[in-house]
Amino acid sequence: MRLSHGFVRGEALSCIYHGWSYARSGNCLRIPAHPGLTPPETIRVGTHAVEESDGVIWVAVGVPTAQPPRLEGVVPLRSLTAHTGVAAVEAAAGAKAGAVGLVWQAQDAQQIRLLLAPQGDEQTLIHVLLDHNSSLSQRIGASRAVERLRRAAEDLQTKGIAP
């Protein structure tokens, strides 16, 4: 069970399954099934450097050498999970992701910025960003366009066309 399914209470992050909670440094603070027990130091989870910038939370894999890229002029719209790898999403969009994400020109929609985060086991988390001046109907249109993109990417994967 990933801790991302869990909940934050005070300064601790807790697992949704059995409520084990962890401090910022990754050590286990509390095992609810055994409230009298001080969790040993060996029970800990990995930690990552985190940075918040332009409305997006960035997580570093390893030791980051630079600040996250700036995403000026766009605002976050939504995030969604595709049951496919990054390559299939790129293939469906007809563009590759660069340092500031993938710039996608959807049919019947404005330009959409996508940040693609591989989740392992053939899943990709897609963060959708739009021009900050977008109207409500443009935002709804973009949201639907990205759902179509997800379906297209998953179809490519099923048909074995994407790597």
Next chain:
Amino acid sequence: MMQDAMIDEWYPVGLFSQLDVKGRKTALMGEPIEVALDAERRARVTCGDGRTLPVCVRYGHVWSSLGKPQKDLFAIPEADQPGRRLVDVGAIRVRCSPLRAVENFLDIAHFPFVHTDILGAEPHTEVQDYKVEIRQKEDEVWATQVKFYQPKAAKSASGGITTEYMYRVPAPTCSVLYKTCPPRPGEWDVITLFVQPLAEDLCDVWPWMALFDDVTPMTDLIHFQQTIFLQDRSILENQIPRLLPLDPGMEIPTRADLTSVAYRRWLKRHNYTYGAQLVAQ
């Protein structure tokens, strides 16, 4: 590779009350099967390759096997006790290993977090010590003297009580839970988990109950159990790795997990590995 010993076990493949002559298409351990009533209104199970499979009807369900079961289906003596209501809950499809579904059923420490305000609630999170054994004569895993505070232990419960549990694993994908019976002290309510392995990472869970409860409408009893299992499903479909690890590895068991530890050890000893992962990854 050694043939998995689970092939010769009995598995639930449907509710007898829902069978008809047209039949029901389903699967057992990766093989397509069909469960139907024959002309004499007896259950009949046919495999995709045309074989007629062994059948027995017990505890509301039709049971079958791809192999040759060496013994009868395990006994639940309470099923024949007068005064109990027998509840066919129906199937809940879960995208998880059948063994993970059973292990989750044996776990009480998740009650306050997954079944909040029903089977558990903070701050009553402590799991007191209980007894676990593998009974040699019956060849079953047993956990006894399990106690837990529950805000709403059953549909018939009106307030919080400390519930006592006993768990039994008589077959690799089946567990029987005995639970304090609020309207009848001295007796145990029986709640079972019968799991049909469709594939190594896909199963139909068939809960079944034998309760002392003359009051609660049947639909409410079924709905209560379905609510619980749907909460479990959201957990089970997100477990990593998908197959149940039988070798000690990344996980850190505590005293609360001793039933699970015994279950995994018992599975490994019997070479019950369908839905299991043997080498820690």
